[in-house]
Amino acid sequence: FMAKKRTSKSKSKSKKKTSAKKVSEHAFVKKELEAPLDEVEIIDLSDMSPEEAADQLNHNEEDAKKNAKEPSKKKEEKEATQENEKEEDDEDEEDSIETEDEKGDDETEQTKKMEKELAEIYENEDGSLPDMHTFEKQKGGRFLRALITLVISLAFLGGAGWYGYTYLYHPSARFVENDVILSIGGEEQVGFGEDVTYRVRFKNAQEVPLDNSSLELRYPAGFVFESASRDPDPDTNNMWTLGPLEKEDGEYIDIRGKLYGDIGARQSFRVFLNYTPSNFSSTFQKVATQETAIAGAPVKLAMSGPKQIAQGVATSFTMEVSPDSDASGTLPPHLALVFEPDVAFVTQKMEPKGGSTLSERLWLIDSFSEDVTSTLFTITGAFAGGEGTLMANVRLIGWQDGQSRSDAYTLATAEKELAIEDQQLSVSLVANGSQQDITVQPGEHVNATIVVKNNTKESLKNVRVRLMFDAPSSNGRSIMDWPSLEDDTDGSIVGEQLSDTVRRGQITWSSGQLRDLREIKAGDQVTIDVSLPIKSSDDTDLASYKSYEIALAGDAQYTIASGEETSAAVPLVLTLNSDTTFAVRDEVDENTHTITWLIGNTYHPLKDIEAEVDMYGEIGFSPDDAVVPAGEIVYNEAEKKL
Structure with missing residues (x-):
């Protein structure tokens, strides 16, 4: 066959692309035939006789000579045209060639690596590569697939048969939690302290035995247990060990006692049945509750x-x-x-x-x-x-x-x-400069002030003011030192024993002691000050007083057109601290210090006492050497804190 002659432009592009794209083929892949050169003419002589082939060759030779004698001008024009086209192609492909060259290099490296890995995978034992153009499909495997299908089908049918036999025709072999029956019954409403009886029922209503069965009751805080129809476990009043429960086994236990609680409050009884089904290894629990309200008291x-x-x-x-x-x-x-x-x-x-x-x-x-x-x-x-x-x-x-x-x-x-x-006459109290509750100590003075103010638009006449100290008492005597009272207005003092431990001292002022109380005009106020000391351990035996609070109260009575009225102040509470003393003694003997702490207290009892000390320098101390008459001693050697 005669191959068509390529143009110079196609030749130029083909060379450019071939140089830019360097494609490597696998060794075992058939390579493409390279294209014949543009100046080579291929003649097929296979169907010609020797004479015809000779004539053909001679004829071609004459044509070649004839063509060689054509004017060079035509050749130069052709070369000039090819050169122009080549320059245009170079400009269009200049940038892409550089990128394609770089990619081509990378692809070549990757391709070589891939060829090597594929060769290692597909090569034969002698190192040669197999013929990848021909693959043979191996027949067989149908019997194996049929065998696997048969085994799976038989397993499915066997499981379905076992399920039907066990759960449909023999349901008793299956454990059903709902067939474990537990309940507790009793009154929904009872009176305070009334006798109550609660009945606990349990039963195994199935063929599966229940092992390790036990019963536990949790009573409300107000229930007092008295007896039960079945004795509980030793040292308990709410636990029963039942043991195994066979098919249809069950009974009831009556719990008797008294129920106490706030009126209207609901008390909850809870009962727990713990057991292990014979065909299980885990423990199950059933719960029942009963609520009872305290309806009232007699x-x-x-x-x-x-x-x-x-x-x-x-x-x-x-x-x-x-x-x-x-x-x-x-x-x-x-x-x-x-x-x-x-x-x-x-x-x-x-x-x-x-x-x-x-x-x-x-x-x-x-x-x-x-x-x-x-x-x-x-x-x-x-x-x-x-x-x-x-x-x-x-x-x-x-x-x-x-x-x-x-x-x-x-x-x-x-x-x-x-x-x-609306309040017509306001009364307010101040103790030691405070209108709030405060703390005081034995031997301290209580400076009390009472203020009355007229909030109406009319005068209030014949006002009487009263100040009361409700203080600890021992043997009928108050802890307040009344003989030492300081009162510039000289009010009247009256004592009253309120209880074995509290005595009231009352100071009353009227217009006879204070002229301003005869009439308090609208918007005016009257202030009265007193000072009353608290006895100390030097004056009395503080340990004999059982209480340690002083209640300070005040009120005022006044007269208006409708009659006599009374107004009171917000009371104050003065808490008496104890007269605790803390002394330290240090006896030095060469390099040894014997330190003694003395804690004294003569008033009301103290509790939760804690004393601590920080040590400095090179100290050698052992808690075993300490004498501790009460409590315990703790020493932190790292922090040197005792």
């Missing part, structure tokens, strides 16, 4: 008093406590009635006095006897704060033997809403 409480009050004006409230024969339950052996207003209340008087405590506004009550119909309790005092409305509350509380008042339950309550009127 006692009634009522309160009466005014609907409107004024700040500082004396007001009385009466509480009636009576048995309630219609209610169930029993009363605890210890009872107390507590008056609890929303705001500060200055207590002036409590009736009956027996069992009453002014500072706490409560009465201790003996248990009611069957023949007692009702008992009245009256408290008189003044509110020293509040705006709009406030609530006066009273509670009857009770507690068992072995309990304290802080553990008491609420047995009955009563309340009364009060409307507060």
Whole structure:
């Protein structure tokens, strides 16, 4: 076949691209034939006779000579045209050739690396490469696939059959948690201290046995256990070891006792059944609960008093406590009635006095006897704060033997809403320069000031002012040193024993001692100052005093057109610190120091005492050498802190 002759332009581009793109072929891939040169003519002589081939060759030779004799001008024009085209191609491909050369180099390196790795993978044992043009597909494997399919099918059918046999035709072999029955029953409402009985039921309603079964009850805080129909485990009153529970095994246990708690509060009983199914290794738990409310107590409480009050004006409230024969339950052996207003209340008087405590506004009550119909309790005092409305509350509380008042339950309550009127005469107190509660010590002076101010637009006449010190008492004598009282206005002093441990000292001023109290005009105020010392250990045996608080209160009575009124101040509490002393003694013997600490205290007991010291320098100390009459000693050698 005669190959067509390429143009100079195609030749130029082919050379450019061939030089820019250097493509390497794998050794085992057939290479492309290189294109024949432009000046070479290929003649196919395979179908010619020798004579025809000779004539053809001679004819071509004559044509070649003839062509060689053509004018050189035509050749020069052709070369000039090719040169112009070559320059244009060079300008267009100048930038791309450089990039292609760089990429070609990288691709060549990667290709060589790939050829080497492929050769290592595909080479035969003798180092030669296989013929990659021919692949033979190996027949076989159909039997193996059929065998695997058969095995999988048989396994699936076997599992389905086992499931149907076990769970459909023999359901008893399966453990069902819902077939473990547990319940607790009892009253939903009971009276305070009433006898109660709770029945706990449990049953294994299936064929799977339950191993290691045990029962646990958790009682509310107000339940007192008395007995059970089945004895609990030793040293407990809420644990039962049941052992194995076979099919349909079960029983009930009755729990008996008394239930106490605040009125209206709900008490929760919880029971736990722990067990291990025979076809399991883990422990299961079933839970049941029962709630019971304390509906009431066999006692009634009522309160009466005014609907409107004024700040500082004396007001009385009466509480009636009576048995309630219609209610169930029993009363605890210890009872107390507590008056609890929303705001500060200055207590002036409590009736009956027996069992009453002014500072706490409560009465201790003996248990009611069957023949007692009702008992009245009256408290008189003044509110020293509040705006709009406030609530006066009273509670009857009770507690068992072995309990304290802080553990008491609420047995009955009563309340009364009060409307507060505008205050006409304000009364305020100051103790040692403070209108807040403070601390004082034995031997210290209490400088008290009482101020009364007329807030109305009219004069207030015949005003009486009263200042009260409710202080610790021992053997009927107050801890306040009344003979040393300093009062420039010379008020009247009256003493009153409020309880075995508290005595009141009262100073009263009227127009007879202070002319300014005869009439206080609108907007005016009157100030009275006194100074009263506290006894020290030099004056009395402080250890004989059982309380350590001084209540400072004040009020004023005045007359207006509608009658006589009373206003009270917000009371102050003065806490008496103990007269604790701390002394250090140091006895030196050459390089040894014997240090003694002396802690003295003659007033109310102290607790949680802690003393510490920091040591400096080269100190050698061992806690074993210390004499510790009380408590314990701790020494940090690294920090040298004792």
